[in-house]
Amino acid sequence: MSIRKNQQEYEKSRAYRFSRWLKGEKDPFVGVIEMKSQNPDEDPEQFYSQEDYEAIRRHARDYQNNQMIHRYNRVYVVGSIVACLALIVVLIYAISYLPAFGKADSVGTNEVATRYIENGLQETGAVNVVAGMIATYRAFDTFGETTVLFIATCSVMILLMVEREDKRRQLHLDDREFEPVQDEILQHVAKILCPFIFMFGIYIILNGHLSPGGGFSGGAIIGAGMILFSSAYDFPKIQRFFNEHIYVIVKVTALMLYGTIAVYFFYTGANGLESVFPLGTPGAILSGGIILPINIFVGTEVACTIYAFYALFRRGGL
Amino acid sequence: MTTIFMWILLIFLVVCAVAVSFTKNILNSILIFMSYSLIMSVIWIMLESPDLAITEAAVGAGVTSLLFFVTLKKIGRISSEDEKEVENGSAESSDETGSENES
Numbered sequence: 001m002s003i004r005k006n007q008q009e010y011e012k013s014r015a016y017r018f019s020r021w022l023k024g025e026k027d028p029f030v031g032v033i034e035m036k037s038q039n040p041d042e043d044p045e046q047f048y049s050q051e052d053y054e055a056i057r058r059h060a061r062d063y064q065n066n067q068m069i070h071r072y073n074r075v076y077v078v079g080s081i082v083a084c085l086a087l088i089v090v091l092i093y094a095i096s097y098l099p100a101f102g103k104a105d106s107v108g109t110n111e112v113a114t115r116y117i118e119n120g121l122q123e124t125g126a127v128n129v130v131a132g133m134i135a136t137y138r139a140f141d142t143f144g145e146t147t148v149l150f151i152a153t154c155s156v157m158i159l160l161m162v163e164r165e166d167k168r169r170q171l172h173l174d175d176r177e178f179e180p181v182q183d184e185i186l187q188h189v190a191k192i193l194c195p196f197i198f199m200f201g202i203y204i205i206l207n208g209h210l211s212p213g214g215g216f217s218g219g220a221i222i223g224a225g226m227i228l229f230s231s232a233y234d235f236p237k238i239q240r241f242f243n244e245h246i247y248v249i250v251k252v253t254a255l256m257l258y259g260t261i262a263v264y265f266f267y268t269g270a271n272g273l274e275s276v277f278p279l280g281t282p283g284a285i286l287s288g289g290i291i292l293p294i295n296i297f298v299g300t301e302v303a304c305t306i307y308a309f310y311a312l313f314r315r316g317g318l
Numbered sequence: 319m320t321t322i323f324m325w326i327l328l329i330f331l332v333v334c335a336v337a338v339s340f341t342k343n344i345l346n347s348i349l350i351f352m353s354y355s356l357i358m359s360v361i362w363i364m365l366e367s368p369d370l371a372i373t374e375a376a377v378g379a380g381v382t383s384l385l386f387f388v389t390l391k392k393i394g395r396i397s398s399e400d401e402k403e404v405e406n407g408s409a410e411s412s413d414e415t416g417s418e419n420e421s
Contacts, residue, residue, distance in 0.1 A: 130367075213369060220376035227384060313389060
């Protein structure tokens, strides 16, 4: 038989609070979570006066009286359907000329692919042949891709960046201020998930020459983790370890070191010289020559790019 | 068995691709686009290219749709539809925000 508690002690216990919550007498989240409704936007109808709208409605799209628009619309619909069908027919006709999948004499199975599969492990030292192919045989292509990412962020910065903090505030670019900043559910989930996401991204980058993955996928995962972090805890918190200054240093350093390694690799490869990057034993973490450093640099580049896109879209600055 | 699964995935892929362009609600069309990327990443695994599957799941389903959401919120296409729900649902919390605005 259980001991009966007195009333005061019972009111402090969890069971009493739980039963009150079940009955609907008390909501534990009122006053704890910040609940803030969005500010209403400006009414777009206010830009023009009412007479203008009536005039537009009278003249522009008067389908009953305007035979020209009526006829044009019919021709437009028929023409677009015909154009789509023609394009489909042309594309299917072109596909019929492609060699069959897996056929012996098709273009895909020439001596290049055979060499990648047969000699890839000896020449690059990477167990993951795909990573070896991307980072060494096609290092020039991958360098171009990384440069494209760099240029893309530069152009987005030119278009969206507002340099000064006070001007940014004046223009109301940061739409985070219309949202609840202390979203407890999101913050707890981010607190649990973010370390694992970062660790998984770093694992994919460092293990790129041994298992599926590599610089691009790992960098995308780290960038997604940073976006989750910054959307859970506002921007000032992420600026403690990743602000515009650090962004510029990390990004430019990664691209420059990548360029230096790539140029060195091309120079030694073209002249048949011995490279300082040892191939090592296949399967060890420190193996594969230039693949590991290249993966690290591509990963930082991609992570910076993805987070910079988000921050620039969101508040016009990093 | 694998072939049947592959055919089901491919049919879903085509259905998703068509549904993205035929959906009127712009929020739904982004969600369908996300599911398209997820199906595509499963197909990449079945085609034995896990490298691409990881990238497709991270970039296609994650980052691209997130940028879509942010952009649509910036130009006010998502918030205008949610405002009606906010007006109905925030009857209790409106007095708190009102007092904050006055002070």
